[in-house]
Amino acid sequence: MRFITYPVVSLRGGALALAGALVAAGSALAQEPIRIGAFLSVTGPAAFLGDPEQKTLEMVVERINAEGGVLGRKLQLVAYDDGGDAEKARTFAKRLLEQDRVDVIVGGSTTGTTMAVVPLVEQAQTPFVSLAGAVGIIEPTKKWVFKTPHTDRMACEKIFVDLQARKLSKVALISGSGGFDKSMRGECLKVAPKYGIEVVADETYGAADTDMTAQLTKIRASGAQAVLNAGFGQGPAIVTRNYRQVGLTLPLYQSHGVASMEYVKLSGPAAEGVRLPAAALLVPELLADKDPQKPIVTAYKRDYEARYKTDVSTFGGHAYDGLMLVVNAMKRAGSTDKAKVRDALESTKGYVGTGGVVNMSPSDHLGLDLSAFLMLEVKNGNWTMVR
Amino acid sequence: MNSQWLQYVASGLTAGAIYALVALGFSIIYNASGAINFAQGEFVMIGGMSAVTLVGAGLPLAAAVPLAVLAAVVVGLLLEKLAIEPARKADTVTLIIITIGAALFLRGLAQLVWDKRVHALPAFSGDTPLRIMGATVLPQSLWVLGGAALAVAGLSWFFGRTLFGKAMLATSYNPLAAQLVGINTRTVLFASFGLAAMLGALGGVLIAPIAFTSYDTGIMLGLKGFAAAMLGGLGSFSGAVVGGLLLGLTEGLGAGFVSSAYKDVIAFAIILAVLFFLPGGLLGARRSDRV
DSSP states (O other), X not given: OHHHXXXXXXXXXXXXXXXXXXXXXXXXXXXXXXXXXXXXXXXXXXXXXXXXXXXXXXXXXXXXXXXXXXXXXXXXXXXXXXXXXXXXXXXXXXXXXXXXXXXXXXEOSSHHHHHHHHHHHHHHTOOEEEOOOOGGGTSSXXXXXXXXXXXXXXXXXXXXXXXXXXXXXXXXXXXXXXXXXXXXXXXXXXXXXXXXXXXXXXXXXXXXXXXXXXXXXXXXXXXXXXXXXXXXXXXXXHHHHHHHHXXXXXXXXXXXXXXXXXXXXXXXXXXXXXXXXXXXXXXXXXXXXXXXXHHHHHHHHHHHHHHHSSOOOHHHHHHHHHHHHHHHHHXXXXXOOHHHHHHHHHTOOSEEOSSOEEOOBTTBXXXXXXXXXXXXXXXXXXXXXXX | OHHHHHHHHHHHHHHHHHHHHHXXXXXXXXXHHSOOOTTHHHHHHHHHHHHHHHHHTTOOHHHHHHHHHHHHHHHHHHHIIIIIGGGTTSOHHHHHHHHHHHHHHXXXXXXXXXXXXXXXXXXXXXXOOEEETTEEEOHHHHHHHHHHHHHHHHHHXXXXXXXXXXXXXXXXXXXXXXXXXXXXXHHHHHHHHHHHHHHHHHHXXXXXXXXXXXXXXXXXXXXXXXXXXXXXXXXXXXXXXXXXXXXXXXXXXXXXXXXXXXXXXXHHHHHXXXXXXXXXXXXXXXXXXXX
16 A cells, blocks of 8 residues: 555655646646545444534535535535444444545544544544544643544533632532543543542433433432533433432533533423533524634534434534644645645644634644633523623 | 332333343234344334324324334334245244344334334323422333233133133144144234334333333344343233333342442343343243253
């Protein structure tokens, strides 16, 4: 494989150096589309992530092509469905890199599928923008790996800052057993002392559990002043309902993993008063008019909902940011050369996306700070901004 | 302490009642065909999802619930007619593999017909929890327990008092002899799928307001129901009920008193232990010729 890859790369590099001399070759290359590879969990347990991500990528690629493409070339999306299976993700990533010869990969709906692919992209030296949550993806920093979603650590920190503001210090954790849930639980436990927070209970539940009253009954007796539920999927909605059922009235915090109207609908009236950190995309109408994110998230939400007749989700927003970061980097690099695109990605400054304002650096391949999160509270079945 | 204990029992019994309904479905089909129907969990899903769709379409719950159960029964009967009956002469293993294929097919179809999202059914009689000696119980839990109890009572009347029920029982004891006395064992197999689908769908509808429903709820509930059927003794109706309730209780008490992380481990460890000493399950046939 190596043997075949090298001549192609060096030829393209040569063509760039001798651009004037090789006009014919240059224009032939220019007609070739820019290949954007994607492996997403469109089906399976993580379908609620991969489905909006794929729809978003299709929509944005179409729009960019209608506007004339990037660097005079069209974009071509090569997307595979890994079904949430890390092993399949690895196989598809291999195909993207070796057979489809993509210029860049935007994908990896879950932390599991992303981490399975990281060694491959590092070896193939191809820029990879992940759409998964865990902080472990970009920490320690990997040369070719970037990501767009806020990390679970940021969510913990945002919640703890809010707890401090409410003068609460004893928190009970209840988390699911999925990858996201476990990772967030670990991060919360790690950063809690920094914010003077004491974790007085640490309960878990299984991915398909239908009743969490036992865990919550234990929490009720633990002396906690607030409860933090790290999880996504249907678990948090059941926790919320059981929470009211066992008569708990302490403040309940959910993670950004369930930041969607679906969670509020599933939980029903039990969701009243629940707080969670979320990205601006969820509440474009609550943003101040001068907020730089407002026009972007409003337009994306409008386009997405008009085209697919379904509510926009933060996860689709991650895919939007991933693709736009890459497109911006290619424009700034003035080429699709992998190393140059990577360098351009790393020097992204002031990109305004659905997730926040991105300022990357060699030591920060995410580029978001706590201000990218808004603290929301559910009131009358809708979101309101805290403070 | 006392109220905690009650809380664990209440949540355990609610889950256990659903496991019992699923387990009964496993046993009914096992008795009629000797095969394990791995599409049993999908009946649960079809029941729950249909009810959600019908309620969403504006039907009152009282109409949506029976219609949803009926929809699952139709699917169950079609499954038997189109997939199981043509392969009637095949051996049990083939039948089991067919049901696995049917389960995958139904799950895939559900993703197309409905969607991949999680849905909630409104509770039958409100969300205000009842306080019983310090423990809080949702009214829906009582519906689950009551519905399951009614289903079990109905089944025992059906098998004990009606001619067709007795014919089904006879077939389970000895298919050849049953055929010789004039029982149409093909009809029995056909009806057993309908009956199993009905029980599964009933469980699916009853639990949907508490545990929600989505295209893949059938996987875990099917597995738990199968475990309950094995625990109680495959093919035994009282075994299915005992197995289901016991499994639910160990889960609830295990999560409460030991650790929620090891809840499933505790439940399955108990099942393994029981099957090690009583290979036929708690109330199953005592056979010594097992291999």
